[in-house]
Amino acid sequence: MIITSDPIIIADILNQGGIIAYPTEAVWGLGCNPHNQASVIKLLNIKSRPMHKGMILVAGDKAHLAPWLVQLSPELQTKLTTHYLSPTSWIVPDQDIAPTWVRGEHQSIALRLSQHEGVQAICQAFKACIVSTSANPAGLDPALSLEQVLAYFRDNIDAVFDVPLGQSKQPSQIKSLLDDQVIRQ
Template structure:
């Protein structure tokens, strides 16, 4: 694991099929390339997450999510574009763009545009969305700092992560709201 790599180092790790940790709006996240099945599998194994649950994709802007939004009508696209007071993850009908490990057993894919400057910069430098799932082992509390990341995932020869991109959390006190784009139903507030 590279200690506090630059943004370029974190992007290089993502492009090489690595798994990274980075701060998000409320908690630390684990990420990888959502189009790399090997990286996705590795992330789920180290997190001990049930693959049926799926993961969230986070992006710098809606344009980066365009391939996942194909087939949506204008009203639904407008709902995605409306500003929100809190980070919102949208469950969008899967149009066949996502790998099965991204959506899990669901017929929707979870998408979020992040207003966290470091997350947005990471996605821009990577050139598209990345996986964003809480940095923890399944059932355990989410990491809230780089030090907690290192305590959970290692700080030596046998590290499980390829990079830890250190920075501040985004100032929100809880993870994103999850809302179904089609029904409007809130699944996590």
């Protein structure tokens, strides 16, 4: 396992099918290349998370959201790409843009334009969205420190992006882009 603060190294690991741990706005996350089915399945297995639930994709720049933005009205595009006080992941219609192994049983996908500089750096180096799910095995609290990430996943991840955790007090809320219904507070 590699521990680094270099986003280029992290992007190379993602391109090779690796699983990474990285800090987000509030908690540590696990991520991988959403287009690499084997990586997504490995990530789901180490978390004991069922595929049918689907996962969040996190972007560092609105250009990474372009495939979804083109299908939205200008108002919805603005809502998806606006920065909010609390990190917000939006449930967005997905017409076979994201792979089924990321969407799960849904015809939508959860997307977040991250305000966390570390997440932005990873996505910029990777040149795309990455999978974002909390760094915790099912039933345990999300990791809030590098030490906790290592205690949970030391032998199951390929790299750790060692930059500071964001200052948000709770993980991203999840809302429906179309009607503002709160899915997770």
